[in-house]
Amino acid sequence: MSDATGLKIAARDVDVFYGDHHAIKDVSVAIADRTVTAFIGPSGCGKSTFLRCLNRMNDTIDVCRVSGTIELDGEDIYDRRVDPVQLRARVGMVFQKPNPFPKSIFDNVAYGPRIHGLTRSRGELDEVVENALRRAALWDEVKDRLSAPGTGLSGGQQQRLCIARAVATAPEVLLMDEPCSALDPIATAQIEELIDELRGNFSVVIVTHSMQQAARVSQRTAFFHLGDLVEFGETGQIFTNPQDPRTESYITGRIG
Amino acid sequence: MTDIAGVRPPRLLTRDARTRRRNAAEFRFRLYGRVAVCIGVAALIVLLASVVANGVGAFRQTFLTLDLSLDAAELDPSGARDVAAMKKVTTIGYGRFLTRQLKAAIAERGIRIEGITDSDIAGMISKAAPAQVRDRVLADPGLIGRTVAFRLLANGRIDGYLKGRVTMKSARLDGNVSPAQLRLSDALRKDGMLAMAFNWGFITSADASELRPEAAGLGVAILGSAYMMIIVLFLALPIGVASSIYLEEFAPTNRWTDLIEVNISNLAAVPSIVFGILGLAIFINFAGLPQSAPIVGGLVLTLMTLPTIIIATRAALKSVPPSIRDAALGVGASKMQAIMHHVVPLAMPGVLTGAIIGLAQALGETAPLLLIGMVAFVRDFPAPPPEGFLDPATALPVQVYNFTQRADPAFAERASGAIIVLMVFLLAMNLVAILLRRRFERRW
Ligand SMILES: Nc1ncnc2c1ncn2[C@@H]1O[C@H](COP(=O)(O)OP(=O)(O)OP(=O)(O)O)[C@@H](O)[C@H]1O
Ligand SMILES: [Mg+2]
Numbered sequence: 001m002s003d004a005t006g007l008k009i010a011a012r013d014v015d016v017f018y019g020d021h022h023a024i025k026d027v028s029v030a031i032a033d034r035t036v037t038a039f040i041g042p043s044g045c046g047k048s049t050f051l052r053c054l055n056r057m058n059d060t061i062d063v064c065r066v067s068g069t070i071e072l073d074g075e076d077i078y079d080r081r082v083d084p085v086q087l088r089a090r091v092g093m094v095f096q097k098p099n100p101f102p103k104s105i106f107d108n109v110a111y112g113p114r115i116h117g118l119t120r121s122r123g124e125l126d127e128v129v130e131n132a133l134r135r136a137a138l139w140d141e142v143k144d145r146l147s148a149p150g151t152g153l154s155g156g157q158q159q160r161l162c163i164a165r166a167v168a169t170a171p172e173v174l175l176m177d178e179p180c181s182a183l184d185p186i187a188t189a190q191i192e193e194l195i196d197e198l199r200g201n202f203s204v205v206i207v208t209h210s211m212q213q214a215a216r217v218s219q220r221t222a223f224f225h226l227g228d229l230v231e232f233g234e235t236g237q238i239f240t241n242p243q244d245p246r247t248e249s250y251i252t253g254r255i256g
Numbered sequence: 257m258t259d260i261a262g263v264r265p266p267r268l269l270t271r272d273a274r275t276r277r278r279n280a281a282e283f284r285f286r287l288y289g290r291v292a293v294c295i296g297v298a299a300l301i302v303l304l305a306s307v308v309a310n311g312v313g314a315f316r317q318t319f320l321t322l323d324l325s326l327d328a329a330e331l332d333p334s335g336a337r338d339v340a341a342m343k344k345v346t347t348i349g350y351g352r353f354l355t356r357q358l359k360a361a362i363a364e365r366g367i368r369i370e371g372i373t374d375s376d377i378a379g380m381i382s383k384a385a386p387a388q389v390r391d392r393v394l395a396d397p398g399l400i401g402r403t404v405a406f407r408l409l410a411n412g413r414i415d416g417y418l419k420g421r422v423t424m425k426s427a428r429l430d431g432n433v434s435p436a437q438l439r440l441s442d443a444l445r446k447d448g449m450l451a452m453a454f455n456w457g458f459i460t461s462a463d464a465s466e467l468r469p470e471a472a473g474l475g476v477a478i479l480g481s482a483y484m485m486i487i488v489l490f491l492a493l494p495i496g497v498a499s500s501i502y503l504e505e506f507a508p509t510n511r512w513t514d515l516i517e518v519n520i521s522n523l524a525a526v527p528s529i530v531f532g533i534l535g536l537a538i539f540i541n542f543a544g545l546p547q548s549a550p551i552v553g554g555l556v557l558t559l560m561t562l563p564t565i566i567i568a569t570r571a572a573l574k575s576v577p578p579s580i581r582d583a584a585l586g587v588g589a590s591k592m593q594a595i596m597h598h599v600v601p602l603a604m605p606g607v608l609t610g611a612i613i614g615l616a617q618a619l620g621e622t623a624p625l626l627l628i629g630m631v632a633f634v635r636d637f638p639a640p641p642p643e644g645f646l647d648p649a650t651a652l653p654v655q656v657y658n659f660t661q662r663a664d665p666a667f668a669e670r671a672s673g674a675i676i677v678l679m680v681f682l683l684a685m686n687l688v689a690i691l692l693r694r695r696f697e698r699r700w
Binding site for chain 2: 086
């Protein structure tokens, strides 16, 4: 559900510390519903860190501290009453490194629907799995070996398997951390197509190092630099008419 | 720097000095490795060969086959076939009866040995044989009045003669056996009355006293060890695995958990006899559990095995890549689901290895059991579990120790035989572990 302004996630004054290291500095971002938001910036600027705040994956890192508020549909996800497990079922994630379970391809995709009880019969589950694999552009390659181990796939296939796994759970928001870094141009195009399609129902946040990709798939772009959110706005505007000199030098290839 | 290429022109077909040195070093290292492996294997083979060579004898035993006409007047004086009344005839009575029958059988076959006395003839059969006959008759009074073939244990020295341990020369110096008896053995052997057969009694019967090594068996020790392994398996494995999972995955890192961690590592290094003292103080003196009971032994061995299992399990859990946990959490699994569905199955082979190492250690442990009284001489079999856990029993390694403490040379053979049984147990456990590990690993 989104409110009248179409706001899905509102992050305000977020600071993240890894021990003494100040990784995210007072960042405020509004992520709209049914849009694709791209995070760009040089390596180590905190894109992954910020992305992991949005579904509280940072909770698993002992030294990590988050302050500020992040609201999903108007509810603070860092509120004490929130169970992060419930949150993560709604805000799914694809990680920077492909991390399939050492189980069969089928079980990888079926895991989310199974633990959340999304399907009532085996037939329904088969359907969900096939659908997810098709959307992740993997179905044709694996349809004959669904019981083969997911870890036996190539790096790019593994990444698409992870995307299928995330999609199968039907999250409202999908966080993707460089989902195409291990993919060839064909698979990349398919994933971009998927992202575009997902936009019909979900919001997608994607971290990418490819300017072209950000320009192609996203409607809004955030540029991070050394933990600061330098600039955030319409993708077209960021790429054609950046307001900050740092943004300009990054997208023209002078820093990063 | 830049003139290296000039000094040493690149040639692939001739090896330069640096490559030769490197290859020589690698060759030497491989050689050391092979030598080390050979020494290890040779030591193992020598050890196994000596144990087997010394111990196989225990699995064969000399028996005397004798047709006994179970005379009613002698074995059931009241004539009522009443077991209570028949019990009045003691093993001494049966002993005299047996001697007479054996003497008659010898005479009947026309065997004559010079200088043989009645006590020589009585000494041919084991001191355990009268009880053997008596038990069978009391169990089935209907046998009385009939002629029944009995396979009686031969005396340990006669058994030793057939196995080559006792010779004519040693018999002359030995107060327990005479050359006449050995000549009688030869004659009976030719006749077929005296022969060797597989010794089931070694595996199934209880220990026997110093005077009758031929009757000593491992039955009580095997049961005792098995009971203790059951206790250790059902206590140490769940406790160890549960506490490892908690410590590794859930516990916060603070001073307390650090302290617990250090203590567990230290506990693994504590000499096992200390656990025996602990068991004596806590389980026997404080909790009032019976001495020599498998329950106490099992508890002590559980304490001893826990650190091993915990350390192995935690290492196995640590080796599961964190990305798997992230993956599960990322699709909305709870921490518990992530651990139970993904982390523990992946760690399972390591957990099993740890559990088997721990169990094997416990199976072979002697020192703590000595302190809690499991070294006692136990003739009666413990009852089936669970009551049997409280009955006195011994354990295999303790039985080995016990056998080696006895003077009669026939016990040396039995000690090695007991070691063989112990090793078969260990082998079986390792086999189970390997099979289980395969089952868990094969899937991926
Ligand atoms: N688990 C951690 N513990 C301590 N510091 C961390 C941890 N993860 C990241 N950091 C630090 O936080 C900063 C931001 O890291 P982050 O992974 O968010 O960068 P990124 O923008 O995703 O980079 P890349 O594009 O290379 O993936 C870096 O300086 C990094 O060293
Ligand atoms: Mg990153």
